[in-house]
Amino acid sequence: MKVLIADDELISRMITKAAVEQSGHECIVAVDGDSAWELFQVHSPEAVVTDLMMPGMNGLDLCRAIRSAEDESYTYVILVTSHGSREDVLAGMDAGADDYVTKPLDPFNLHIRLLAAQRITSLHADLARYRSALTEQARTDPLTKLHNRLKLTEDLAGLHTSARPGDYCLAMVDVDNFKSYNDLYGHQAGDAALATIASTLAAEVRASDAVYRFGGEEFLLVLRDQTSSGAEVVLERVRSAVHALQIEHSGDPDGVLTISAGVAAYTEGHRAGTEQLLKEADLALYAAKASGRNRVAVSTQGSSPN
Template sequence: MKVLIADDDQISRMITKAAVEQSGHECIVAVDGDSAWELYQAHAPEAVVTDLMMPGLNGLDLCRAIRSSEDDNYTYVILVTSHGSRKDVLAGMEAGADDYVTKPLDPFNLHIRLLAAQRITSLHSDLAKYRTALSNQARTDPLTKLHNRLKLTEDLGELHNRGDCPPRDYCLAMVDVDNFKSYNDIYGHQAGDSALVAIASTLAREVRESDGVYRFGGEEFLLVLGEQSEETAAVILERVRSAVHDLRIEHSGDPDGVLTISAGVSAFTQGHRAGAEQLLREADLALYAAKASGRNRVTLASALITDR
């Protein structure tokens, strides 16, 4: 465990450092509260052993700064007081300390508290991992492992609220698997799931890592293509459409004999700073037009709108 020691008294620092190292932990040493805060930010220690009274930030201020800066990680703070008065201990706990020891420091007492610190910080670390895993799971489609609509809503919100000046261009592409209902009827839902997984993997492979690929629902997918004009997005979607066709997933109920996709593309560009909901509607209308004109093709929303 990485332990930060903050104490302006040299003898106290030496005793505390020796006790911490004897307990098998790595030591970082600060000579006052201000340098302790800088070292904390630079090294993110799992535990802090801080004197109550120091130049600059005192122990209480350091506790408050640590607690206000924490995110998923948790730092165990042990306050060192000169006489352990109830008033000092209470003030320390209210400021965010987890425990306290009194001077002169007893190495055994500190060792016991560091054992507790190791357990608590380990538990917090495990909980942070579980929270991250649950958060990712809530934003991931369980079948295709693509992002889901919750993540799409968050990402589109971020695109429209990031405050860029000028705003960054991007395109939306609504993608639908052609004649998928008949595919399920002919080959069964298990085969349909396998086909969706294969198509999802192809979509993700054919765009940049920085682009967003989402399962929008059923056999519909959505692509968010950053820094693209409608024309360059159309080129990308033609490549994606061709790659899906080249999978050669047999479909006797489709005129092409294989599973294909259709796509509709809308654009957030100079002169058309539409909101996310409008862009989704435009992409959906373009997709409908692609379906109506024969499927297995890409249609631009701008081709359907003569006057924006």
């Protein structure tokens, strides 16, 4: 465990450092509260042992700063007081300290508190990992392993949070004649086909782009820093890659599973909202379907020749 010590008294600092290292922990030493805060931001220690009274930022100020800076991680704070008065202890707990020891420091007492610190911070780290996993699970489609509509909504909102959002394109993709595929081959085969097509879509776009399962046999691609003509080239490549999978479909005129796609662009001169862009991509997809399927159509709104 990484432990930060903050104490302006040399002898007290040396005793605390020796006790921490004898307990088997890595030690970082600060000579006052201000330098402790700087070291905390650089090293992110699991535990802090801080004197109450220090020049500049005192122990209470340091506790408050640490608590206000925490997000997923947790730092165990042990306050060192000269007398262990009730007022000092209560003030420390109110400021965010977890425990306290008194001067002169007893290494055994500190060792016991560092054991508790290790257990508590380990539990907090486990909880943070579980929360992260649950957050990711809530935003992932279980069949295709692509992100789902919840993540899409968040990401589309994020594209518009900056003062000047960059150009991007949305592409609505639909598997052609998929209902008849399920009827002919069964839902298990249909699920396997969707998973294969999903991985193909993800493999054919850049790392900066994103692919989502929109629902059923529909997918949504977000292509960043892309014009409509550039997006059309990308989707033609994607369409060709899916066709090359040669997933047999006797109920389709091509004899294999294919996709159709509709593209809408968020570009200079066409700063439409996301709902409007989704509608435009959907209408373009409908046009691709109406034109015979297994093709890409681009919305005329915001399209550009370059």
